[in-house]
Amino acid sequence: MKNLRIAARACAIGVGALMLVGVAGVAAAEENHGDSTVDVQVAIPEIAEPGVLAMTVASASTALVETGSTETVRQFTGTLPTVTITDTRTADEIPEGAAWYVLGSSSGFAGDAGQAEIGAGHLGWAPRLLDGGDLGLVSEGDPVDTVMDEGSSDPFGLVDQELFASAWESSEVAPEGQWTANADLFLRTPVTVAPGNYAAILTLSLFE
DSSP states (O other): OOOOOOHHHHHHHHHHHHHHHHHHHHHOOOOOOOOOOOOOOOOOOOSOOOEEEEEESSSSSOOOOOOOOOSSEEEEEEEEEEEEEOOOOOGGOTTTTTTTTEEEEEBBBTTTTTTTOOOOOGGGEEEEEEOOOOOEEEEEOOBOTTTTTTOSSSSTTSSSEEEEEEEEEHHHHGGOOOEEEEEEEEEHHHETTTOOOOOOOEEEEEOO
16 A cells, blocks of 8 residues: 655736826727627537546646754755646546556755755645545545654655555546645655755656
8 A cells, every 4th residue: 555655026016007097098099980890609519539547737846945943953944836636537447347557756955065965854835626526536545654753654755656646436526527635745854964955856647
C-alpha cells in the first residue's frame, strides 16, 4: 500500500487611470448613429477519436517561503500548482476493473553554491481535493510528514512515490470528466541548514 501513497503596482494603476480618462474624452466627442447585431453560432461535434485519460499541472514551478519556524526547526511552505485529471473516455473504452491514481515523489534539494543537499525526506505534503466531483469516488492521498516530525509513526517525506489522488472505479467516475486537486507543501530542516538557494524536482505520475 505504501507504493500507492504515493511602486510597480502604483504605476499600473496610474496608467490604467490615464487610459480611462483618454477613452472617456473620445467617447464624449462621438455621437452614436445606430447599432447592429451579429449572431455568433458554433457547432461542436462529438469527439470522434478515442477518449483519453490525462493529467495537466497549472504551472511548472512553485516557491516555498519561510513561515512557522521554531528554535529547533526551520519550516518553508508553499502550494503545489493545481493538478487537473481529465477523462474523456466512454465506458466501453475503459478496461473492466480499472482504477487511476496519481503518485508523487521528489528529488533532494540541491544548493546552487555547493551547499550540502537537503534530502527529499525533509519535504512533505498534504493533498487537497479542489473539485472531486459529485459522486464522491475521487479521493485525496494522506498527508506525508517529514523526517523532522517527532512522534510520526512513519516519517519519510516524499522519498518514494506517495499517493496524491485516486479513483478506484474509473468507469464509474469517467462521466464526470474532470477533477482538480493541489497540496500544501512543507520543507522542514534543522536550524543549522546552510543558507542559500536550493531547488528540487517533484514528479507527479498518473497511472491506471
